[in-house]
Amino acid sequence: MTETATGTAAASAASGARIQLENLTKRYPGSPSPAVDDVSLEIKPGETVILVGPSGCGKSTTLRMINRLIEPTSGRIRIDEEDVTDIDPVGLRRKIGYAIQASGLFPHMTVAENIALVPKMVGWSKSRVKDRVEEMLDLVGLDPREFHGRYPRQLSGGQQQRVGVARALAADPPVLLMDEPFGAVDPITRDHLQDELIRLQRELHKTIVFVTHDFDEAIKLGDRIAVLRERSHIAQFDTPEAILTNPADDFVSGFVGAGAALKRLNLTRVRDVGIADFPTVSVDDPIESIFNKLREGPYNELLMLDRRNRPYKWLRRGDLMRAKGSPARAGQLVHDTVTRDATLHDALEAVLIDSSGRVAVTGRRGEFIGVVDMETLMNSVQEMLQADRLAAMEHEHDLEELRHHRTETELEGGADG
Amino acid sequence: MSFWDYLAGHQQQLLTDAFQQASAVFQCMVIATLLGIAIALLTYRSAWGGNLAITTTATFLTVPSLALIGLLIPLVGLGVPPTVIALTLYGLLPVVRNAIVGLRGVDPSLVDAAKGIGMSRVAQLFRVELPLAWPPILTGIRVATQMLMGIAAIAAYASGPGLGNEIFRGIASLGSANAINQVLAGTIGIVILALLFDAAYVLLGRLTIPRGIRD
Numbered sequence: 001m002t003e004t005a006t007g008t009a010a011a012s013a014a015s016g017a018r019i020q021l022e023n024l025t026k027r028y029p030g031s032p033s034p035a036v037d038d039v040s041l042e043i044k045p046g047e048t049v050i051l052v053g054p055s056g057c058g059k060s061t062t063l064r065m066i067n068r069l070i071e072p073t074s075g076r077i078r079i080d081e082e083d084v085t086d087i088d089p090v091g092l093r094r095k096i097g098y099a100i101q102a103s104g105l106f107p108h109m110t111v112a113e114n115i116a117l118v119p120k121m122v123g124w125s126k127s128r129v130k131d132r133v134e135e136m137l138d139l140v141g142l143d144p145r146e147f148h149g150r151y152p153r154q155l156s157g158g159q160q161q162r163v164g165v166a167r168a169l170a171a172d173p174p175v176l177l178m179d180e181p182f183g184a185v186d187p188i189t190r191d192h193l194q195d196e197l198i199r200l201q202r203e204l205h206k207t208i209v210f211v212t213h214d215f216d217e218a219i220k221l222g223d224r225i226a227v228l229r230e231r232s233h234i235a236q237f238d239t240p241e242a243i244l245t246n247p248a249d250d251f252v253s254g255f256v257g258a259g260a261a262l263k264r265l266n267l268t269r270v271r272d273v274g275i276a277d278f279p280t281v282s283v284d285d286p287i288e289s290i291f292n293k294l295r296e297g298p299y300n301e302l303l304m305l306d307r308r309n310r311p312y313k314w315l316r317r318g319d320l321m322r323a324k325g326s327p328a329r330a331g332q333l334v335h336d337t338v339t340r341d342a343t344l345h346d347a348l349e350a351v352l353i354d355s356s357g358r359v360a361v362t363g364r365r366g367e368f369i370g371v372v373d374m375e376t377l378m379n380s381v382q383e384m385l386q387a388d389r390l391a392a393m394e395h396e397h398d399l400e401e402l403r404h405h406r407t408e409t410e411l412e413g414g415a416d417g
Numbered sequence: 418m419s420f421w422d423y424l425a426g427h428q429q430q431l432l433t434d435a436f437q438q439a440s441a442v443f444q445c446m447v448i449a450t451l452l453g454i455a456i457a458l459l460t461y462r463s464a465w466g467g468n469l470a471i472t473t474t475a476t477f478l479t480v481p482s483l484a485l486i487g488l489l490i491p492l493v494g495l496g497v498p499p500t501v502i503a504l505t506l507y508g509l510l511p512v513v514r515n516a517i518v519g520l521r522g523v524d525p526s527l528v529d530a531a532k533g534i535g536m537s538r539v540a541q542l543f544r545v546e547l548p549l550a551w552p553p554i555l556t557g558i559r560v561a562t563q564m565l566m567g568i569a570a571i572a573a574y575a576s577g578p579g580l581g582n583e584i585f586r587g588i589a590s591l592g593s594a595n596a597i598n599q600v601l602a603g604t605i606g607i608v609i610l611a612l613l614f615d616a617a618y619v620l621l622g623r624l625t626i627p628r629g630i631r632d
């Protein structure tokens with residue numbers, strides 16, 4: 001069972017492979033100190049690991065040693081137990097997806113030709129390559145019919161980056177290396193691309209090694225984060241939660257920056273906290289029934305929905321009086337809504353901006369689902385931080401307790417329900 | 418005898434000369450292009466290698482064409498050989514220089530991407546670097562061809578082929594009835610050939626430069 005399956009990891013349509021870096025060192029010629037100094041890292045199959053650290057600390061060098069774009073000076077690289085340090089690098093790279101900043105798309109080839117490159121190189125049949133190109137475009141959210149024949153310069157930055165990811169994944173590699181892939185796009189597009197990557201990874205379970213200097217990006221995308229200091233020394237390698245709540249040293253807390261608690265908000269989604277009901281009326285409701293609802297209920301506020309059930313206006317008790325009974329003029333327009341997939345960070349921002357002190361949560365087509373208010377947010381953040389602190393403390397005693405427990409059950413003869 | 422009468426009377430001779438000139442320039446350009454790109458591929462990655470290649474090929478240009486042909490005659494004799502050698506040497510510089518500049522100008526992140534997705538060195542060169550460097554290389558070829566058109570005329574001095582014969586014959590018999598007509602016919606013929614070649618290059622560019630990098 002523990003026999004190693006070497007070499008053929010990529011043969012079956014593949015989710016992730018294990019990557020082991022052992023004492024990797026890179027010394028560039030003519031440079032007195034190594035750019036990467038004795039790095040060891042184990043990345044589990046299907047895991048997204050982020051290498052994050054200040055500019056020039058050796059992130060790219062570390063990443064590029066994995067597909068041997070840079071030859072290590074010493075140390076070993078293993079992928080699924082196979083030592084790839086000395087195998088043919090060209091063959092190795094065809095089994096490792098590679099996506100870089102500015103997409104790296106070849107401008108003289110169409111989108112389809114770019115995506116087809118690796119599958120063709122590894123010898124897929126024409127028809128299989130053709131199908132795969134359509135499939136990949138679909139996967140990254142681009143309409144194959146529309147984008148197939150376009151040239152990279154006919155795409156926006158975000159679209160280019162999507163095609164870059166599609167090309168990297170085209171031959172179904174178990175491993176995907178990404179070097180600041182979203183570094184050159186505007187913040188809004190970057191946010192979308194990050195969400196897309198999260199969605200992709202939920203479907204594909206590749207092993208992803210992702211380089212960034214943006215700690216917020218690291219928190220958002222990483223299953224685990226390796227915070228690197230100069231010469232790629234690992235300052236801390238742990239889950240985002242653990243790093244936020246328990247930074248290993250001053251360097252890490254400096255890098256995490258102020259407001260770790262706020263950043264923690266990026267780790268939880270609206271669907272994870274209580275979405276509360278809220279009394280609603282429709283724009284078509286007769287004015288008396290709106291009055292009645294306001295008078296009867298425990299709330300002195302209502303949410304008015306438009307004809308398609310989307311949040312429209314907040315109505316307070318006095319509003320209708322002041323507007324002389326005309327609902328059209330009464331109330332405050334709803335500024336911002338969030339979906340269930342939004343982060344608590346987004347939700348908090350919306351709550352702070354909206355005069356009502358709460359934000360409406362909407363479904364896929366914008367229809368009203370419920371609300372999240374300030375109090376709920378505060379409570380869940382506090383619970384979250386509390387839980388983190390407990391988890392961190394437990395973690396410290398974990399090994400000891402485990403050992404304890406084991407000896408106890410052994411003494412009792414393993415009798416356990 | 419008017420110029421037109423002269424043209425009508427010597428039509429056959431002129432067409433043969435023009436064809437031979439075009440053919441000599443074309444063939445020498447093919448050799449210069451292949452040789453030039455090969456030299457560029459061998460040297461563009463090293464700073465001094467590339468500069469050496471450019472300087473060496475540039476040196477040929479500083480030698481007056483008549484002198485170069487004169488120097489070649491004792492070595493390779495009269496006729497086609499000195500013509501081909503001289504034209505090829507002169508044609509090299511624009512090709513070598515533009516190819517080196519073009520190859521060096523390819524975005525390094527694209528070469529990195531090509532390598533990173535698993536292209537072999539040869540594939541990187543022929544599928545990514547050369548296609549991207551092709552527009553400047555083609556410009557170099559075009560410039561070289563224009564230049565060779567004029568230089569080829571000098572080759573007649575070494576009994577080479579082409580419209581140069583017409584010009585030299587005219588110069589040799591200045592004062593005679595047809596002297597000016599001969600010089601004029603040769604010169605205009607060369608200009609027309611140069612324009613035809615240029616049109617052919619525009620067409621070649623349309624056909625060979627991928628749409629994604631055409632401007």
Ligand SMILES: Nc1ncnc2c1ncn2[C@@H]1O[C@H](COP(=O)(O)OP(=O)(O)O)[C@@H](O)[C@H]1O
Pocket residue numbers: 028029031035053054055056057058059060061062
């Ligand atoms: N090809 C190279 N030759 C020499 N030094 C290099 C080379 N590439 C990177 N370096 C140096 O190695 C260090 C780490 O670089 P890099 O891995 O690119 O850092 P990062 O990606 O974290 O910004 C830097 O000091 C950089 O100057």
Ligand SMILES: [Mg+2]
Pocket residue numbers: 059060061
């Ligand atoms: Mg970098």
